[in-house]
Amino acid sequence: MKKNFYMIIMLLLFIGCSSTREKIYEIDDKKYIAKGKNERIQFIIIHYTAGANEVSVKELMSERASSHYLILSGEDEKIYNLVPDNERAWHAGISSFRGRSNLNDTSIGIEIVNEGIPPKYRDYPTYNLYDHYIEYEKMQIEKVGQLVRNLSVKYKIPARNILAHSDIAPSRKKDPGAKFPWKLLHDKYGVGAWYDEEDKELYMNYEEYSKRTIIEIKKELKDYGYEINETNEWDKASKDVIYAFQLHFNPKNSSGEMDLETYAILKALNKKYLHKK
Incomplete structure (x- = not known):
């Protein structure tokens, strides 16, 4: 008898709770639009991978590092999008430019497969010279030019914010190196900064x-x-x-x-x- 009594009480409580529905409040994103805001994506950072295709893919698919885009060497005509633009990739590390730091938060990273500096020059006692760096392939530069042009238009990124990894971490990094053709990108694709x-x-x-x-x-x-x-x-x-x-x-x-x-x-x-x- 007592057991039936408790069951009835519990049933009545359940019915009472279920009859009290939570009010759903509307979200209005049209009436008030704040001016104090900016886009997450404010910089594009160019890198070289310092390795061949297989090694580069393995590293960028690991939990140690990543980039938004990867451009392979050779005849592969695709541009690989590894991390969605709106997500944070791990490519910049400790970095700063134009008063901003930790640029992973506000940038898109583009990795290009290129060895960078051959082993025989990596222990050079001073700063590596122009001839120490390895040339990029023509198709790689065409891909970079098109990609950066599209991204800079899409996210309204100013020329001065299209940078080398070495620009944002000068005591740690040298990529994309002396043979990355910044002037060509500026002249042919209209992206990046260059002087008159x-x-x-x-x-x-x-x-x-x-x-x-x-x-x-x-x-x-x-x-x-x-x-x-x-x-x-x-x-x-x-x-x-x-x-x-x-x-x-x-x-x-x-x-x-x-x-x-x-x-x-x-x-x-x-x-x-x-x-x-």
């Missing part, structure tokens, strides 16, 4: 350059976007930044030493892009 030759010539003035202090030149690098210290010397960390800049914009003169031509290119870039977002 007439502006460079305007600043090829040794007398003017010789008056610039180290601090002033470092400020020019910082204004463009590079993370650099404010010491009044060209220490190793500062030379790493110079080398990264040269790999991108003055690759045949990639020495890690500031000189008139590198300075003129830097000034020309700031003249062209400094006031652009």
Whole structure:
């Protein structure tokens, strides 16, 4: 009898709970639209894999590293999308540019299969020279050009935010190296930053350059976007930044030493892009 009584009580409680339905509240995403926002994707970072196809695929499919896109070597005509654009890939590591850090959060990574630097040059005692790097294949560059053009239009990425891995991590990385053709991408596909030759010539003035202090030149690098210290010397960390800049914009003169031509290119870039977002 007591058991039946408890069963009746439980049944009544269940009926009472089920009759009280949770109210569903509508979400309105049209009436109020905030202006304080931006896209997750603000940068495109170019890498080389430093290995062949099989090794590169294995590494990028592991739990250690990844990229959004992979471009193989050889006759394969596809571009492989490994991570959806709206998800975070692990390609940038400790990184910074234009005041932002940890660029995995705000970038798309593109890996190109290329050995980078042959083993015989990897222990070179100073900064690797232009001839130490390996050429890219024509079809690889065509793929990169088309892909970066499409992504930069889709996500409204400014030219100054299309970068080398070495730009965002100059003391750790050298990729995509001195033989990645940034000027070709700029001229043929309209993507990435490049200086105007007439502006460079305007600043090829040794007398003017010789008056610039180290601090002033470092400020020019910082204004463009590079993370650099404010010491009044060209220490190793500062030379790493110079080398990264040269790999991108003055690759045949990639020495890690500031000189008139590198300075003129830097000034020309700031003249062209400094006031652009």
